[in-house]
Amino acid sequence: MDKVRIGMIGSKFAADFHADSHARNPYAEIVAIAALDGLEEYCEKWNVPDSTTDYKELCRRDDIDVIDVCVPNFLHHEVVMEAAANNKQIICEKPLATTVEDAKEMVEFCKKQGVLLFYAEDWVFAPALVRATELIKEGAVGDMLWVKAKEVHNGSHSPFAQQKKYCGGGALFHLAIHPIGFVRYLFGEPVTEVTGWVTGGEDKNFYHKNYTGEDWGACMLKFESGRYAFCEGNYITVGGMDDKVEIYGTEGRLNIDLTFSSPIQAYSRPGFEYAIEKTDTTKHWTWPAVDEFANLGYVEQLRYFIDCVRKNEQPKFGVSAEDGLAAVEICMAAYESAETGKVVKGKF
Ligand SMILES: NC(=O)c1ccc[n+]([C@@H]2O[C@H](COP(=O)([O-])OP(=O)(O)OC[C@H]3O[C@@H](n4cnc5c(N)ncnc54)[C@H](O)[C@@H]3O)[C@@H](O)[C@H]2O)c1
Incomplete structure (x- = not known):
C-alpha cells in the first residue's frame, strides 16, 4: 500500500x-x-x-x-x-x-x-517518555519501584468533556487516563488493585461547579509484581497544562516534564499569540512550546499507526484496543473505589 x-x-x-x-x-x-x-x-x-x-x-x-x-x-x-x-x-x-x-x-x-x-x-510516543523508557532499559534506575504521573490543567475547552454523560467521567477519566495508560505500558504488566478519589462533580467540585464530572481525581494503582503508581488528573491547575512523570528505582530516578520544558524562556511585556496549551496569558515569563504536537507524542503516534496499516500489523502493547479497554476498566475501578471507600481488585 x-x-x-x-x-x-x-x-x-x-x-x-x-x-x-x-x-x-x-x-x-x-x-x-x-x-x-x-x-x-x-x-x-x-x-x-x-x-x-x-x-x-x-x-x-x-x-x-x-x-x-x-x-x-x-x-x-x-x-x-x-x-x-x-x-x-x-x-x-x-x-x-x-x-x-x-x-x-x-x-x-x-x-x-x-x-x-x-x-x-500518545504518551507512549512522547519523545521524552520514549527516551526515559530507553534509559530504564539500559538500567539507569535499577529496578523500577514506583511512579507518580499527572496530566492537569484549568479545564476542558470542549463542552462535551465537561459533562459526565458525554465524557464518561471527569478529570480522572479524561486526563488521568494518559498517565494510567503510560504507566501500565512502562511496567508492562496488569494492574491488580485500584484505589480512587474524586471530588464528585457539580457542588462537590473544588472549582468547576458547572461540570457534572469531577474537577479533581487521583488513583493509586498496584501492579501484578507489587509495584505502585499514583496517577492524577485535574482541572484546578492554572498556568498551563502540566504533564509530569516521576520514576523511582533502586539505583536512580527520572523526572520528566512534557509541557514546561521548552528550551525557550520568554519574558514579554505585551505578550504574544500562544505559549503552551491552556495558558491564559503570554505576558511576563513563559516557556513557549517548540513543536507541542511532537512533544506530546501525536506526530510519532499517528506515523506509527499509519505504518501498521501499510504493513497490516497489529498495534504494540500500550496502544492496542485491549489496552484502551484496560484503561477504561482502571478508571471505572477508581470511581467504584471512590464511591465505596474500598480497594477494587481485578486484573486490568
Ligand atoms: N490525546 C489527547 O491528548 C487528546 C486531546 C484532546 C482531545 N482528545 C480526544 O479527542 C476527542 C475529540 O475531542 P475534541 O477536544 O477535539 O472535541 P471538540 O468538542 O473540540 O470537537 C468535537 C468534534 O466532533 C464533531 N462531532 C460531534 N458530533 C458529531 C457527529 N454526530 N458526527 C460527526 N461529528 C461530530 C464536532 O463537529 C466537532 O468537530 C475526544 O475523545 C477527546 O478525549 C484527545
Whole structure:
C-alpha cells in the first residue's frame, strides 16, 4: 500500500493535531472529513477535498482505508462500530469508550471483523517518555519501584468533556487516563488493585461547579509484581497544562516534564499569540512550546499507526484496543473505589 487514505471524523481540537501529524507523513492522506461544524475551515486549512455532516457516509466509502475518530467520547462506540461494520481500519482517540461494556463490544467486534483498532495513547510516543523508557532499559534506575504521573490543567475547552454523560467521567477519566495508560505500558504488566478519589462533580467540585464530572481525581494503582503508581488528573491547575512523570528505582530516578520544558524562556511585556496549551496569558515569563504536537507524542503516534496499516500489523502493547479497554476498566475501578471507600481488585 502506497498512501493510506484517511476519513477524519471530527473537525476541532483533536482532529486538528491529527491532521497536523498526517500532514507530516508522506504515506498519509485525508481524503474526506465528517463533522457537524467547522468543515469549511478544516478543509481549507488541511487541504481536504471532501466533507459531509454524515459520518456513516464516510464509513461506507470505498476510497477510504482508515477512519480516524476525533469526536467526543460518547460517540466513539457508535462510530467505531459503524467503521468496523464497513471493514475500515480504525484509529480511536482516548478514552476508548465511556463504559466498560461499550469498550468490550468494540474490541470484540473489531476482532470479529478482522480490522485493526488503534488506541491513541500518545504518551507512549512522547519523545521524552520514549527516551526515559530507553534509559530504564539500559538500567539507569535499577529496578523500577514506583511512579507518580499527572496530566492537569484549568479545564476542558470542549463542552462535551465537561459533562459526565458525554465524557464518561471527569478529570480522572479524561486526563488521568494518559498517565494510567503510560504507566501500565512502562511496567508492562496488569494492574491488580485500584484505589480512587474524586471530588464528585457539580457542588462537590473544588472549582468547576458547572461540570457534572469531577474537577479533581487521583488513583493509586498496584501492579501484578507489587509495584505502585499514583496517577492524577485535574482541572484546578492554572498556568498551563502540566504533564509530569516521576520514576523511582533502586539505583536512580527520572523526572520528566512534557509541557514546561521548552528550551525557550520568554519574558514579554505585551505578550504574544500562544505559549503552551491552556495558558491564559503570554505576558511576563513563559516557556513557549517548540513543536507541542511532537512533544506530546501525536506526530510519532499517528506515523506509527499509519505504518501498521501499510504493513497490516497489529498495534504494540500500550496502544492496542485491549489496552484502551484496560484503561477504561482502571478508571471505572477508581470511581467504584471512590464511591465505596474500598480497594477494587481485578486484573486490568
Ligand atoms: N490525546 C489527547 O491528548 C487528546 C486531546 C484532546 C482531545 N482528545 C480526544 O479527542 C476527542 C475529540 O475531542 P475534541 O477536544 O477535539 O472535541 P471538540 O468538542 O473540540 O470537537 C468535537 C468534534 O466532533 C464533531 N462531532 C460531534 N458530533 C458529531 C457527529 N454526530 N458526527 C460527526 N461529528 C461530530 C464536532 O463537529 C466537532 O468537530 C475526544 O475523545 C477527546 O478525549 C484527545
